[in-house]
Amino acid sequence: MTNPLPLGRPVRLGTRASPLAMAQVHLAADALCAAHGWHRDAIQIVPVTASGDKVLDRPLAEIGGKALWTKELDQWLIEGHIDAAVHSMKDVETLRPDALEIVAMLPRADVRDSLVGAPSIQAIPQGGRLGTSSPRRAAQVKRLRSDIEIVLFRGNVATRLARLERGEAEATLLATAGLVRLGEAGVGTPVSVEDMLPAPAQGAIGIETLRDNDAVRALIVAIDDAPTSACVRVERALLKGLGGTCHSPIAALAAMEGDTVRLRAEILSADGRERVAEERLLPAEAAPALAEALGAEMLVQASPDLRALFTP
Numbered sequence: 021m022t023n024p025l026p027l028g029r030p031v032r033l034g035t036r037a038s039p040l041a042m043a044q045v046h047l048a049a050d051a052l053c054a055a056h057g058w059h060r061d062a063i064q065i066v067p068v069t070a071s072g073d074k075v076l077d078r079p080l081a082e083i084g085g086k087a088l089w090t091k092e093l094d095q096w097l098i099e100g101h102i103d104a105a106v107h108s109m110k111d112v113e114t115l116r117p118d119a120l121e122i123v124a125m126l127p128r129a130d131v132r133d134s135l136v137g138a139p140s141i142q143a144i145p146q147g148g149r150l151g152t153s154s155p156r157r158a159a160q161v162k163r164l165r166s167d168i169e170i171v172l173f174r175g176n177v178a179t180r181l182a183r184l185e186r187g188e189a190e191a192t193l194l195a196t197a198g199l200v201r202l203g204e205a206g207v208g209t210p211v212s213v214e215d216m217l218p219a220p221a222q223g224a225i226g227i228e229t230l231r232d233n234d235a236v237r238a239l240i241v242a243i244d245d246a247p248t249s250a251c252v253r254v255e256r257a258l259l260k261g262l263g264g265t266c267h268s269p270i271a272a273l274a275a276m277e278g279d280t281v282r283l284r285a286e287i288l289s290a291d292g293r294e295r296v297a298e299e300r301l302l303p304a305e306a307a308p309a310l311a312e313a314l315g316a317e318m319l320v321q322a323s324p325d326l327r328a329l330f331t332p
């Protein structure tokens with residue numbers, strides 16, 4: 021016997037249609053079924069093509085930023101075509117529409133980036149090319165290896181790996197979590213967070229609903245991993261304080277240590293020559309507010325040129 025459907029019909033989970041997003045929505049569906057004792061047909065998966073997946077020849081930052089990943093899903097939620105949307109938290113804008121709320125996050129996966137094409141950043145050949153469209157990854161690599169040339173790599177994980185295979189760059193960096201979820205765990209070598217601090221919210225999957233839909237919220241909140249939610253909220257609060265955009269090289273990682281949150285954060289100039297880095301132990305309760313204040317403080321430490329990267 022499996023439990024009856026509380027909405028009287030399957031729960032409709034919206035997702036981007038990319039292979040990574042599809043793998044992630046299945047993780048969310050599995051978690052919901054396990055938590056509620058449902059059979060898998062209690063969930064209906066609804067793929068929605070995001071505008072961010074349609075334009076592949078220009079940097080995301082230029083064509084409209086992170087909103088392009090969520091715009092269609094936001095609209096489907098608000099119009100009631102889906103009950104919840106599953107997101108890579110890394111791709112979710114800092115400021116969300118008032119009607120929506122991220123109510124749960126799955127346990128966070130590996131937060132590290134993986135280097136593909138070379139065993140370490142040091143081992144990339146002199147003057148070699150690194151394919152990425154991430155201002156953070158570009159700046160962090162430039163900081164370690166100013167000789168490396170950055171070439172624009174957009175598209176999904178498979179596209180980027182294919183471009184590397186074709187010799188369009190010597191190396192690329194991808195989120196380890198994404199590689200693992202796509203069954204490509206053996207591809208690449210994880211880079212330590214000491215060498216390369218990840219993007220805020222990297223490795224976290226969030227589920228968003230309509231703030232006012234109590235029935236759906238109650239179902240989704242059951243799968244929330246509290247430490248992941250707490251840490252990702254702190255990283256996103258820092259982003260809010262920085263007021264960054266997709267143009268802005270920002271890295272941040274929060275981790276629970278008992279009743280405190282260890283927050284590491286850095287902002288960099290595009291060439292990696294300037295860096296403002298901070299590490300703080302914050303009491304958990306006040307951590308989001310303190311992280312937001314830290315973001316503003318980091319901007320004060322930055323040169324006018326670096327600060328300009330954070331003014332939209």
Ligand SMILES: NCc1[nH]cc(CCC(=O)O)c1CC(=O)O
Nearest residue numbers: 108110194195197198222223224
């Ligand atoms: N911007 C694309 C994106 N959004 C989330 C992930 C990886 C999965 C995750 O961080 O949870 C990726 C791919 C990548 O950066 O390699």
